[in-house]
Amino acid sequence: MEQLFFYIFALVAIVSAVLVVSVRNAVHSAFYLIICLLQVAAIFILLRSPFLAAVQVFIYVGAVMVLFLFAVMVLDIGREKTKDYIHSQWLPAVGVIIALLLVLGYLVKGGKLSAELGIYNEAVLAKNTEVIGKALFTQYIFPFEVVSLLLLVALVGAIVLVMKDKTRPRKNNGVGS
Amino acid sequence: MLTISHYLILSFILFSIGVAGVLLRRNIIIVLMSLELIFNSVNISLAAFSYYLQSLNGTIFVVFNITVAAAEVAIGLAILVSVYRTRKTVNVEDLDEMRY
Numbered sequence: 001m002e003q004l005f006f007y008i009f010a011l012v013a014i015v016s017a018v019l020v021v022s023v024r025n026a027v028h029s030a031f032y033l034i035i036c037l038l039q040v041a042a043i044f045i046l047l048r049s050p051f052l053a054a055v056q057v058f059i060y061v062g063a064v065m066v067l068f069l070f071a072v073m074v075l076d077i078g079r080e081k082t083k084d085y086i087h088s089q090w091l092p093a094v095g096v097i098i099a100l101l102l103v104l105g106y107l108v109k110g111g112k113l114s115a116e117l118g119i120y121n122e123a124v125l126a127k128n129t130e131v132i133g134k135a136l137f138t139q140y141i142f143p144f145e146v147v148s149l150l151l152l153v154a155l156v157g158a159i160v161l162v163m164k165d166k167t168r169p170r171k172n173n174g175v176g177s
Numbered sequence: 178m179l180t181i182s183h184y185l186i187l188s189f190i191l192f193s194i195g196v197a198g199v200l201l202r203r204n205i206i207i208v209l210m211s212l213e214l215i216f217n218s219v220n221i222s223l224a225a226f227s228y229y230l231q232s233l234n235g236t237i238f239v240v241f242n243i244t245v246a247a248a249e250v251a252i253g254l255a256i257l258v259s260v261y262r263t264r265k266t267v268n269v270e271d272l273d274e275m276r277y
Contacts, residue, residue, distance in 0.1 A: 010187045021198030033210050040217045047228045064250045071254045075261050093200035104189040118232035135233050147244045154248035161255035
């Protein structure tokens with residue numbers, strides 16, 4: 001049963017991922033990406049981490065994709081009709097992708113797990129959010145603080161980058177909005 | 178019975194599709210969306226390792242990864258908006274000032 005659901009989620013995820021990179025309209029691409037991200041959230045549930053699934057839905061589907069759709073709307077590129085939407089370097093790119101697939105397939109086929117198992121088995125992970133929260137606020141408190149600082153910097157940086165400069169006289173005329 | 182190879186193969190297929198999107202598309206916003214695909218495939222593989230090794234490190238790393246991805250998208254789209262304001266284009270091949 002679990003296997004059946006895994007194959008359904010994987011199939012939908014791969015098909016929608018292919019559609020993300022092959023559809024011409026950027027808005028359609030964003031919606032296919034939302035489908036793909038929801039399938040990834042379902043796969044997190046199959047991996048017994050509902051916390052990650054919730055975070056995935058909240059942050060990716062809720063915040064990141066809204067940001068993408070907002071950018072598409074602001075930039076007015078949803079109705080851009082370029083005849084050739086494929087990059088002109090497609091031949092070396094396809095070579096790189098095929099080589100990457102070969103290397104990854106070889107690594108998956110030849111690799112085996114050699115590390116020893118930890119203490120977080122399925123019974124412990126039943127209280128998923130509690131376990132993750134405890135680890136996050138004790139063992140991983142320093143990276144947690146660093147990441148919160150990073151989010152603050154990203155917030156300020158995003159505002160500064162798109163802010164229209166009204167106070168200073170502009171030196172480079174013609175550049176900027 | 179699902180093994181870790183199932184999840185890893187799914188993750189690698191999604192990774193390759195994401196790389197294809199980054200290398201093949203000319204619209205810069207779809208390049209950024211393909212970067213999100215790559216982030217997600219890596220998250221699947223980290224979560225799979227975390228589950229099958231019964232360790233929590235992978236799960237915690239996925240949480241940090243999602244946070245960094247959110248920051249990256251905010252900054253990336255801000256850069257995109259300011260590039261579009263100055264150049265009036267979102268075509269990757271038109272942004273070739275730093276080419277040799």
